[in-house]
Amino acid sequence: MKLQHRIAMILVFLLGIVSLIMGTLVLLGLHETGHVVLQGLLIYNIVLGILSLLVAYLIWNRSRSTSSAVLLLLFSNISVLIFLVLFPNNVAKESIMSMEIRTIIWAIVYLFIRWGSFKNSSLSTKGWGRMAVLLGATTIFLHSCKNNPNKQNSSSQSKPDQVQVEEPSPKVAISNDAWNHQIQLDRGSKWLANAETTSGVSKMRNAIIEFKGRSVSEYRALGDELNALKNTIVKECTMTGPSHDNLHIWLHPLIEKIEALQNIDSEASGVQMVQDIEQHLNGYYDFFE
Incomplete structure (x- = not known):
């Protein structure tokens, strides 16, 4: 077996093992990530972990279908990565970063597998260069899409008896209630949440x-x-399916607001963030019970 094929096999094997083990632990609640993870993405990572081990076997066995299998998984990762970036705001940055790393690894593996073809056709340098440019451009584009979402400015009227506070510090996240337009009810009724989630929200309030x-x-x-x-x-969340997805739509903005409260630099900013978080917590009961 050629050296580049050995390296590719090791990369794919390690990627498969890590994806399979970590995905399973998080899915079973045995490992805490510290951020919101979409259940569908967890299942995808577990399946990809199994397929990665299969591809590692194909590389070791020098199968003719190796190149096609690697290319298929590469495009699969690229497709999911684009979907995560264009998905509404309830996708954690850590999930996107992990998918970017996987995509880059699969691109490198594909280049190693196809190294002989590049070399024989005198396109080695061009092949690496084009792939590097493609990955770089894709990464920059995806980051720009995620970090610069479209924002709509809305004017609000102040109530006469409402105490005005100073402009919040740039370090404090501005109130974002876009989740109200993204979340849905269960055919007109509230979603049934697990007791631990509702208890946790109550403790926060x-x-x-x-x-x-x-x-x-x-x-x-x-x-x-x-x-x-x-x-x-x-x-401790045990919710699944649409109720779980809608909970994440509500939860992700709350996470950002809590992080902002942890980093406030003035009392006025603290007052504003506490009011914003309290209002957000109260909104939980409009959609869950």
Whole structure:
């Protein structure tokens, strides 16, 4: 077996083992990622892990179908990566980064498998160069799509009896209630959530109601407390299917707001973020029970 084929086989084997083990652990709730993970993506990664081990066997066995199998999985990863980037805001950045790494690995594996063809046709340099340019351009494009979503500015009227606060710091996330337009009811009824999720939301609301702090450090401490409760919700969630997907639509903006509260740099920003988080938590009961 040629050296480049050995390297390709090792890369695919390790990728398959890691995807299979980590995906299974997260799916069974035995490993906490610290961010929201789509269940469909977990299943996809587990299936791809199994297929990766199969491809590693094909490489070791010098099968003629190796090149086609590698190319198929490469395009599969590219397709899923594009889908994740264009998906609504409930896809974690970590999931996209992981898919980018997998895509790059599969591209490298394909180049190793096809190295002989490139070499024989005197296209080795061009082949590597074109693939590098393609991957680079794709990565830049996908990042630009994810980091620069279309935003709509809406004007709001202030109530006479409402206390005005200063403009929030750039470090604090602006209130984003776009999830209200993305989330759906269960054919007009609320989704049935698992008891642990509803209990976690209730504890977060109580933490805010009982909060009496005023300093920046106290607001950040509240953010840490809410973050711990959020992690428990993610870990103990047993919801599946459409109810699970809609929960993520509600949960992802909350995660961003909690992170913003953990990093506020003024009391006014803390007041604003606490009010925003409390309103977001109250919205949970409009869609789940």
